[in-house]
Amino acid sequence: MSAFVYDVQQVSQSYKKGKTRILANEHITMNIREGEIVGVLGPNGAGKSTLIKQLVGHLKPTEGRVLFCGQDVHKQTHTVAGLVAYFAQEPHVLSSLRVIDALVYTGQLRGMSAWEAKRQALELLERFEMSDLGDKLMKRLSGGQKRMIGIGTTLIGRSPVLIFDEPTNELDPKKRRLVWSLIQERNREGATVILVTHNVLEAEQVVDRVAVINHGRLLALDHVSRLKQRVDQRLKFELTAAYGKREEAESVLQLWGEVQAMSENRLRLLVEKEQAHRLFDFIMENPALPIEDYTITPPSLEDVYFHIDAVAASSAVQGQEAIE
Numbered sequence: 001m002s003a004f005v006y007d008v009q010q011v012s013q014s015y016k017k018g019k020t021r022i023l024a025n026e027h028i029t030m031n032i033r034e035g036e037i038v039g040v041l042g043p044n045g046a047g048k049s050t051l052i053k054q055l056v057g058h059l060k061p062t063e064g065r066v067l068f069c070g071q072d073v074h075k076q077t078h079t080v081a082g083l084v085a086y087f088a089q090e091p092h093v094l095s096s097l098r099v100i101d102a103l104v105y106t107g108q109l110r111g112m113s114a115w116e117a118k119r120q121a122l123e124l125l126e127r128f129e130m131s132d133l134g135d136k137l138m139k140r141l142s143g144g145q146k147r148m149i150g151i152g153t154t155l156i157g158r159s160p161v162l163i164f165d166e167p168t169n170e171l172d173p174k175k176r177r178l179v180w181s182l183i184q185e186r187n188r189e190g191a192t193v194i195l196v197t198h199n200v201l202e203a204e205q206v207v208d209r210v211a212v213i214n215h216g217r218l219l220a221l222d223h224v225s226r227l228k229q230r231v232d233q234r235l236k237f238e239l240t241a242a243y244g245k246r247e248e249a250e251s252v253l254q255l256w257g258e259v260q261a262m263s264e265n266r267l268r269l270l271v272e273k274e275q276a277h278r279l280f281d282f283i284m285e286n287p288a289l290p291i292e293d294y295t296i297t298p299p300s301l302e303d304v305y306f307h308i309d310a311v312a313a314s315s316a317v318q319g320q321e322a323i324e
């Protein structure tokens, strides 16, 4: 058994579009270890889904190769299909089935008995609070309900590797939270998880490592905490100015650091760490300041995302390689 579940080696993919070719990914090299949750982030059209399709064997890379447990994905497509459950971005093909059958048949395709597949299907419907929809046709479900059943078909059968392409799109906050906790639950039971998401703030609570992709290139792959060390280490104070007093608050705060206006009465102040306690004292000792409240926020994965993107954009201008 290889140390890596996936070993992506110098993978590139070009699509033919009329007479031109689109380079969707370019020399991507990365690996996924057993038991981790890896998030794949990047803007629209960055090449995330292309990478996922290469991992599951739906696309054969134009260059390079993808190894699954040490062997080329394309030399063992049946094994990969049996071990990797994939939630695709596009609606799946089960639309003429009843909800319960979509789940049970998928479970049986993964080698479960009809009885066990039905048991797991009913359990999932209950977790989703969708037990009353079991007999409904898939095509009669709402967009979010369809997505939940799609997630159910990925989870049923307890595959050792789960790949989700934007699992929480279109879901209400309660369902999104449920999906993230189900993903973590399966991971605790041993599943390796790879997920593409635009929901950076929610993903931050769940993922171990993050791959940032843009223009088909891997810009970063690291643990969230290590990536955070790359961003601005100044503390971020978010302040609300008293009504109509934003400019007054701004002029006082400018003495302490860089002030950014976030909205009509919201300000962001970036302060060097060693200055922070003095700023606290200053606010406490001056109750007449036109500031209603404030919070301190540490760097988030979203800050990391924007930082990496900005560095890559300026490197591209300088014609310089941005990968570490």
Ligand SMILES: Nc1ncnc2c1ncn2[C@@H]1O[C@H](COP(=O)(O)OP(=O)(O)OP(=O)(O)O)[C@@H](O)[C@H]1O
Pocket (backbone or CB within 6 Å): 015, 016, 017, 022, 023, 024, 042, 043, 044, 045, 046, 047, 048, 049, 050, 051
């Ligand atoms: N089948 C295809 N034929 C031609 N071009 C394609 C095809 N699929 C994707 N592309 C192009 O390849 C690039 C990468 O697309 P991809 O779907 O991998 O991006 P993505 O990061 O998943 O985007 P999104 O977040 O919008 O889903 C884009 O420029 C896209 O237009």
